[in-house]
Amino acid sequence: MQRIPLSPAELMRLQSACAEGGGVPEPVAAGEAFRVRTSGGVALARACEDGTFALSPSAFAVLQKLRAAGAQPTGESAVKLAGELIIRDGRRCFYCDGEVRGEDAVVERLLSRARGGSDDLANLALACRPCAGAVCDRPIVQKVRFRDERRLRRSAA
Numbered sequence: 001m002q003r004i005p006l007s008p009a010e011l012m013r014l015q016s017a018c019a020e021g022g023g024v025p026e027p028v029a030a031g032e033a034f035r036v037r038t039s040g041g042v043a044l045a046r047a048c049e050d051g052t053f054a055l056s057p058s059a060f061a062v063l064q065k066l067r068a069a070g071a072q073p074t075g076e077s078a079v080k081l082a083g084e085l086i087i088r089d090g091r092r093c094f095y096c097d098g099e100v101r102g103e104d105a106v107v108e109r110l111l112s113r114a115r116g117g118s119d120d121l122a123n124l125a126l127a128c129r130p131c132a133g134a135v136c137d138r139p140i141v142q143k144v145r146f147r148d149e150r151r152l153r154r155s156a157a
């Protein structure tokens with residue numbers, strides 16, 4: 001079981017992705033968010049006390065596929081894009097305005113590829129890993145709301 005932080009929207013997307021392709025939803029036990037019998041085994045998510053979700057291997061595999069389809073550029077192109085974003089915006093997270101460094105820097109597609117977003121610089125911003133993980137491929141309106149909340153919380157702290 002892999003323990004992963006998931007937003008409610010991401011959890012719902014994961015559940016429906018597990019059910020696609022002939023998965024059969026099964027009754028859940030106490031503490032389970034969903035349970036789907038798939039050809040690759042039972043995909044299930046159990047809510048943990050710390051707010052993360054424990055995923056079975058087959059559910060985790062589906063999540064990785066989902067994230068790869070919607071998420072950020074990776075590899076060589078990401079390094080090059082990150083360099084250009086740093087020149088444009090500085091080493092700041094688009095969401096929380098915190099400083100981002102090295103491994104922690106993620107090139108974030110504001111409009112995700114799954115929603116038709118491109119790798120044009122106009123659609124990209126630098127984000128810290130926790131913020132990028134939290135927004136995942138939420139709609140842009142929700143991302144802007146998340147940004148406002150993060151910055152409010154930072155200025156209040």
Ligand SMILES: [Zn+2]
Pocket residue numbers: 093094095096097098127128129130131132
């Ligand atoms: Zn951030």
